[in-house]
Structures are given as C-alpha cells and as structure tokens.
Amino acid sequence: MSDRERDRRIKDLGTLKAIAHPLRMNLYRALTVARTATASQLAEQVDEAVSLVSYHLRKLAEHGLVEEAEPQTTDGRERWWQPASDGVSIRDEDFSDAPEKAAAHTAASRLFFEQRADLYRRFLDERAHWPEVWTKASDSSEWLLKLTPDELTELSRRMYDLVREYEERGRAATAAGDTDNRENVAVHTYGFPFRT
Known part of the structure; x- marks a missing residue:
C-alpha cells in the first residue's frame, strides 16, 4: 500500500457538505472506480459539461477528497485526478453533537442511500442484458x-x-x-x- 490513506474519516461539516452534493458524490464514485481520470473523461460518465465537472473536482480537492494524479498521457493540457484515499467513512458520532451537524449528516446519508438505490435499480432494469454467469452471481x-x-x-x-x-x-x-x-x-x- 502506498502512503495514501486507507479510508478518510470525514469529521467536519464543510467536508461532509462538499461530498454530499449529488454531482460531487457521483464524480467521487466514478473516480474511485476509474482510479485516475480527467475531467473530460468524468464529464462523459456523468453527462455534464467539462467546465462544471472541473469546478466540482476542485471543490472536492479543496477538502482533500481528491487530488491531482500523475499524467497518464503525454498531453499536458489535461489534469488527471485520483481519490485522495481508498474510501471515506462518515460516522454518526462525529455529527451528533449539534442539531445542524446531525441534520447535515442525515441529509448526506439519505443522498448516499438514494444514489446506491438508483445504482441497484439500474442493474435490475438491465439484468436481462447481463450474461447469465453475472445474474447468477449477483445477490440481494x-x-x-x-x-x-x-x-x-x-x-x-x-x-x-x-x-x-x-x-x-x-x-x-x-x-x-x-x-x-x-x-x-x-x-x-x-x-x-x-x-x-
């Protein structure tokens, strides 16, 4: 393992709000899967403008959630990004000491749940198009x-x-x-x- 954090524990309200934005969480998830990507590559995945994706990547970087990565090509015009850790964790105990923090944590948790549910709904809708070996291996x-x-x-x-x-x-x-x-x-x- 490199010097990257295994999981980044989010304890402050600013970082929680930064990742609890629907597009930012989708970008973070896509970047976690890709391991490294450019704003252009991520923009294609989330169907948004490159300028908007770049803005949100910079916001995630301000909170230490993503960071610049080594360029994967010789084209120096594109910035490459990677997650700053292998994952994030958000725990109730870090946000239960004030009503506004608890409310933000609840809102973030609901967003994450809805995005996960959407991912599973997409699989259910596309299940007939997956090879049988994958449909047999999937579990609910x-x-x-x-x-x-x-x-x-x-x-x-x-x-x-x-x-x-x-x-x-x-x-x-x-x-x-x-x-x-x-x-x-x-x-x-x-x-x-x-x-x-």
Whole structure:
C-alpha cells in the first residue's frame, strides 16, 4: 500500500457538505472506480459539461477528497485526478453533537442511500442484458437478526474486512493484467436497529 490513506474519516461539516452534493458524490464514485481520470473523461460518465465537472473536482480537492494524479498521457493540457484515499467513512458520532451537524449528516446519508438505490435499480432494469454467469452471481439478501450493539459493531467490522480482502484481490489481479471477466461490483450493506 502506498502512503495514501486507507479510508478518510470525514469529521467536519464543510467536508461532509462538499461530498454530499449529488454531482460531487457521483464524480467521487466514478473516480474511485476509474482510479485516475480527467475531467473530460468524468464529464462523459456523468453527462455534464467539462467546465462544471472541473469546478466540482476542485471543490472536492479543496477538502482533500481528491487530488491531482500523475499524467497518464503525454498531453499536458489535461489534469488527471485520483481519490485522495481508498474510501471515506462518515460516522454518526462525529455529527451528533449539534442539531445542524446531525441534520447535515442525515441529509448526506439519505443522498448516499438514494444514489446506491438508483445504482441497484439500474442493474435490475438491465439484468436481462447481463450474461447469465453475472445474474447468477449477483445477490440481494435481507437478514433480520437479534443482536446487541457490540455484536452489530463486530458484524460490521468483519464484513468490512472481508470486502476489503476482495477489493485488494481485485486490484492486485487487475494490476497484474488479469482483467478477463472482471466487472465493477457494488456491495452495499446496511445494519441498523428497527422495531416492529
């Protein structure tokens, strides 16, 4: 692993608001998948003007969420960008000490959920066009458990560690040139208490 942060823990309201913008979060997600990209490349993916994408990338950079990357071509006219860390984490405890911070955290969480749900809806709409091997491999599960807060914390940590293991395996294989039958895969988990 390089000197990049594994996960950047967002603790301040300004950074939370910076990433909790719909276009910025889409750009951050696209850049996380691509690992490096130009504003032009990202603009094509999100169907927005290059100037608008450049502006929002600079806003993300102001908060240390993205950074300039080494140029991937000899064309010096384009700036290359990369995520400043391998991911971000946002925890309730960092935003629960003031009503305005809690409200911003809730709004950001709702945005992230809606974008994740949209990604899954798109897969459902396109599922018939994916090869059978991918539709068989995809999963949608729900478990209703009786846990303590400590058990939920442990479950979340273990799931996180397992996903990171597969993330590292995929990155290593891709770096070694093993790209056959590899696709971007989204894994979303939610663990939360509820009452019936």
